[in-house]
Structures are given as structure tokens and as C-alpha cells.
Amino acid sequence: MTDDSSRRAGARADRAVSITVNYVIVLGITAVLISGLLVGAGGYVQEQRESVVREELSVVAEQVAAGIDDADRLAAAYPRNRSVRVGVDLPGRVAGESYRIQVTELTAPTNQPARHELTLRSAGTRVSVTLTVSTSVDLDERSVNGGWVVVRLDGGELVVATGDSSRTLALADPAAGGYTHD
Amino acid sequence: MADVSRCQGRDAAGGSECRRRAAPRGRRDCSAHAGGSRDRGQLLLVGALALAVLFVALALLLNTAIYTGTLATRDAGGDATPAIEYVSASRSAGADAIRSVNRRNDTSTTDLRRAFVATTGRWDDLASHHRAVVGDAADVSVATVTNGTRIQQDDAGRNFTSNTTASDWTVVEGSGVVAVRSMRFTVDNSTLTSIDDAGNATAETVFHVVVDSTTGTTRTAYIYHNTSSGNAEVLVDDGGTETACPVGSVTDGTFVVDVSNASLGGASCRELGTLDDAEGDVSVEYGDGTAAGGTYTMVVEGHPTDGGVTLSELNPSGSPYWTDAIYSANLTVTYRTEELDYEATVEVVPE
Numbered sequence A: 001m002t003d004d005s006s007r008r009a010g011a012r013a014d015r016a017v018s019i020t021v022n023y024v025i026v027l028g029i030t031a032v033l034i035s036g037l038l039v040g041a042g043g044y045v046q047e048q049r050e051s052v053v054r055e056e057l058s059v060v061a062e063q064v065a066a067g068i069d070d071a072d073r074l075a076a077a078y079p080r081n082r083s084v085r086v087g088v089d090l091p092g093r094v095a096g097e098s099y100r101i102q103v104t105e106l107t108a109p110t111n112q113p114a115r116h117e118l119t120l121r122s123a124g125t126r127v128s129v130t131l132t133v134s135t136s137v138d139l140d141e142r143s144v145n146g147g148w149v150v151v152r153l154d155g156g157e158l159v160v161a162t163g164d165s166s167r168t169l170a171l172a173d174p175a176a177g178g179y180t181h182d
Numbered sequence B: 001m002a003d004v005s006r007c008q009g010r011d012a013a014g015g016s017e018c019r020r021r022a023a024p025r026g027r028r029d030c031s032a033h034a035g036g037s038r039d040r041g042q043l044l045l046v047g048a049l050a051l052a053v054l055f056v057a058l059a060l061l062l063n064t065a066i067y068t069g070t071l072a073t074r075d076a077g078g079d080a081t082p083a084i085e086y087v088s089a090s091r092s093a094g095a096d097a098i099r100s101v102n103r104r105n106d107t108s109t110t111d112l113r114r115a116f117v118a119t120t121g122r123w124d125d126l127a128s129h130h131r132a133v134v135g136d137a138a139d140v141s142v143a144t145v146t147n148g149t150r151i152q153q154d155d156a157g158r159n160f161t162s163n164t165t166a167s168d169w170t171v172v173e174g175s176g177v178v179a180v181r182s183m184r185f186t187v188d189n190s191t192l193t194s195i196d197d198a199g200n201a202t203a204e205t206v207f208h209v210v211v212d213s214t215t216g217t218t219r220t221a222y223i224y225h226n227t228s229s230g231n232a233e234v235l236v237d238d239g240g241t242e243t244a245c246p247v248g249s250v251t252d253g254t255f256v257v258d259v260s261n262a263s264l265g266g267a268s269c270r271e272l273g274t275l276d277d278a279e280g281d282v283s284v285e286y287g288d289g290t291a292a293g294g295t296y297t298m299v300v301e302g303h304p305t306d307g308g309v310t311l312s313e314l315n316p317s318g319s320p321y322w323t324d325a326i327y328s329a330n331l332t333v334t335y336r337t338e339e340l341d342y343e344a345t346v347e348v349v350p351e
Helices: A002-077 B002-013 B023-073 B080-104 B109-133 B270-274
Strands: A083-089 A099-106 A114-122 A128-135 A143-145 A148-154 A157-162 B137-153 B169-172 B180-188 B207-213 B219-226 B231-237 B242-246 B254-258 B282-287 B294-301 B321-337 B340-348
Touching (some): A002 A157, A002 B080, A002 B340, B080 B321, B109 B321, B231 B270, B242 B270, B282 B294, B294 B321
Antiparallel strands (some): A114 A128, B180 B294, B207 B282, B321 B340
16 A cells, blocks of 8 residues: 555656646647648648639630630621621639739731730739730730620720620610611 | 546546545546646647638639639630621622622612612521521621623624624723623634734734723733634733633633633633723723624623713613623621621622
């Protein structure tokens, strides 16, 4: 009994020390591990977010280019008194961020089609994607927000503009011909 | 958690500190241990929650990535191809309508115009129904019609002289004659002058057509039979350069000199196509009309009622004669889809 009592007393003294140390170590290690995990996972998520934004902007840029290409083809096909409007339904946000489409002119060699850069930049992550388009009809330099975008022919050059909020082309009355038939 | 189990373990052994000492103190110790374990659990909980949020964010990103994939496979914007095809089809239908109307109606320019508008309208009704099936709205309407004059000789046994059998004569001239199209001769091979050298064509009595314009070059086409080659030939003089083209084939003793199609008896003759590339005040003259025979037809832009068109050497009926015709027309073509609004004015000039 005596040995047991002294052993218990000794153990209790050790235990008091070990509990504190144990606490500190366990809390410390846990905090380090969890914060490390959070920082790592947070960084990974951010990286993935940028990658997803870049990917989506590339797709959106291709769609804008396709819209410009369609409008250019129509404008160049019958170059007399034509009116061209091509609507491109782009997503309003990419990975939760708004973005802007910027058209910048590049110098093209003489007698070559006009070359322009389409730069799409997201508002939050500042990821930007650039695409070069060649058009036979000149393209106006300007920037618009993503979403419903309309490429129209205005004064002999194509203009990329923000579309109507109804996300449809607001149609004008059909042009009345000089003659009517029964 | 380790502390709680240790406390409970000692209680079970019967020698625990909690039991031997005052019960309230032991309970305090145990509750203190239990409180500490709750704190530690909270740390894990917060960490787990934060991780859960990150996983949710990751899942949302995955969702966006999948959506991007879907977006990439979608059609971007309105497709321009149907619109361009429709305009092209309208143009071709308009050209056919002009040809048909010119062939069937020659009473007056008003009748021609009415017939052309009606024909185009009927085509538009049918074609727009076809486009409506795919949800596209299309329309063709006649914007303007340009009057013309068709000049023709139907009598295949006649030579290319005027109504008064003048050999060198002016077919059409005047300030109102702006252009000429659809020039075709069906020439009787046996009526042609035979020469032995293409270089002599300009000097000999060879039938020739002169298309003169105030703003362009005077171009002349000589039609003759070359005894050296044994074939009929056309020598085109574009105001400096002379090019001879042999005839492709002679059928039943005749061959066709098709200026619009730049062909001679079916064989290509590129230089011949330049003959009617004249703008401004255009005049068409025949020289040595006795040196060739057959039929011919052409349409000039301009009409006697509009002024400035002289057709004095043609008959009102009987060869050679002139009739009212439509030279060309402008069509307004509209094509609309959900994502496309296209309108263009196309000029229709049959060849």
C-alpha cells in the first residue's frame, strides 16, 4: 500500500507536468496542422479558381471572336446598304466574377485584313486572356462588359457593344421595299 | 478526450481521486477536464468547417469548369451561313425572275415592273415559309427596278445590217445608255468572211461589233472565218492588244458568241468577256454587217421614254427590233433570327 501510495503521489506530480505539456503540444501541433492545411487548401482553391477563370475567359473570347467573324462575313458579303447585327449571348460572370472585353487595334501590313486583339479581363482575380482576330471590315476600339453583347455595323466599321437588357435583338420594322405585291 | 476517459477509468477502479476526496472537488476536476476537451474539439471543428468551406468552393469551381465545357460546345452567336445563303438564293431568284419577265412581257415598262414584283413576291412567300420552319424570319422585297431596252434579231436568215440594210450602223447610242449586258450572237458560219490571217481582220471586210464608252476603252470584236486554221474565229481588240480566239464547236452550221459568258462556240475566250465592260455613255455599233448573219440579242441600261436612247436604226417589230425590258433590280433582303439581324440591298443583273 505504501509503495502504491508513493507511486501514485509521484505519478500525480508527473501527470500535472505532462498534462500542461501535453496540452501545449497537442494544441500547437493541431493549430499548425490545421492552419497549414487551410493555407494549403486555400492556395490550391485560389489557383484552381484562376485556372477555371482563365479557361472560361478563353471560351468566352472564342465566342466573341465567332460573333465578330459572323458579323464581318455578313458585312463583307454584300457591301451595299447593309445593316448587320449579331448577338452573342455570353455568360454575365465567370466563376462569380464580372469581366470586361477590350478591343485593341494592331497594326496590320498593307493590304492585309485588319487585326485586332480581344482582351478579356476578370474583375476579381485579374486574369486576362488575349485573342487576335482578323476582319475584312474594320473593328472599332472599345471595351464592354461581359453578358449579352451585340456586334453591329456602324458607319462602315464593326462595333462590339453592350446589348439590350432583354437579351434579344430589339428589332426594327422591316425595311419597306419600293414596291409591294399582292 | 484522453483526460475524460482517464477520469472515468479511475472511477471504475474504485480508487479514484474523485471518490476519495470531496465529491464536489472531484466533479469540478472532471468538469474542468471535460471543458478543456470541448475547447480542443472547437479547434478541430473550426478547422473542419473552414476546410468544408474550401471544399464547397472547390465544388463550385468544378461546377464552373463543367459549365465552361458545356459553353465551349455551344454555337456562338447567330450563324451567318443561312443568311448569306438566303441572300444568294434571292439574288439568283431575282435574276431568273428578270429573265422570265423579259421573255414573257414586253408590252410596257409598267407591266414588266408589275410582273417582276409579283414574281419576286411569290418566290419570297415560298422561301420565307421554308425559313420559318427553322424559326428564322426572312423577307425579300423589290427596292428599285432599272428600265432597259432589249435589242434583238430573231430572223436567222438575215445578216447583221440595220433596218434599212445599212452595213455600218449604230445599234444604240445616247447619254441615257449606261451599260450593256447579255450580249449574245448566234452566227451562221457560212455567212462569215474568209481571211487567211487573223492580223488582216481589221483591214478586211469583216463583221465587227464596237462597244464604245465615254469613260472606258473602246473594244471591238471581229468575227470571221480563218482559212489557215479552217475555223471561225473572234479577234478582240481592247484598244491596243489584239487576241484571237478559235470557235469551240459549230452545231448545224451555227455557233454562239456569248460575250457575257466569255465563250465562243462553248470554248472559253476570256478577252471576249471584256467587250461589255463599258460604263458611262455607251454606244454599240456594227461594222460590215453584210459580212455575217444570224440572230443576236442584248439588253442595254436605259429606255427611250427616259430619254437619251437612240434606236433609230431598229424596227419597232420585225428584225432587228427593240422591246421594253428590265435591265436590273435592287432587292432588299432581310434575314432575322434570335441572334441575327441582317438586311442588305443586293443588285440583281442577269448575265
